[in-house]
Amino acid sequence: MTRISTEAPIATLINVFTVQPDQQRALADLLAQATEEVMQHLPGFISANIHTSTDGTKVTNYAQWRSAEDFHAMLGNPVAREHMQRAAELAERYEPHLYTVESVHQR
């Protein structure tokens, strides 16, 4: 289970992949596999949460890293890059951005 809070000084990655609906399942599975095999073992990884849109057109990874530096170090890792390249090939485009959590609202 992943927790979203304004109190943890972490870097949040939200990466939205746009896909053809017939590629959505393959991309979600590839991202889960890449996370288990590679990302999860890299310094600063906290969590990844793979989401599929009900309209079939998006796969979004909501991930948490200890810091932006850890995230950028991952981008330079050759094994991680290979997995990201395979993910990119299944998508029409992808838009990764790092975020901070501004506010959390509960019922």
Next chain:
Amino acid sequence: MTRISTEAPIATLINVFTVQPDQQRALADLLAQATEEVMQHLPGFISANIHTSTDGTKVTNYAQWRSAEDFHAMLGNPVAREHMQRAAELAERYEPHLYTVESVHQR
């Protein structure tokens, strides 16, 4: 604090707003205010989490609703629509999608 889990049968809304950097703060504040004043009190609202990208170009709301039906009922609420219209005016574009959580990975 919001929890992301594959076990809760909820609807996740991820809404990515693209903004001019000088509008990012105003939009994040408006979304927080709209959530507190309106969304939070509507049937089926579970949580909203307002994020700002470190590059200044995005504001992303990661929100949870009890069901897609509750989310769609909110879209038809006149007061909610007024707030969403004001948010839309601060953004260049916005891309809301409903999702299910496929997998959660922790270190």
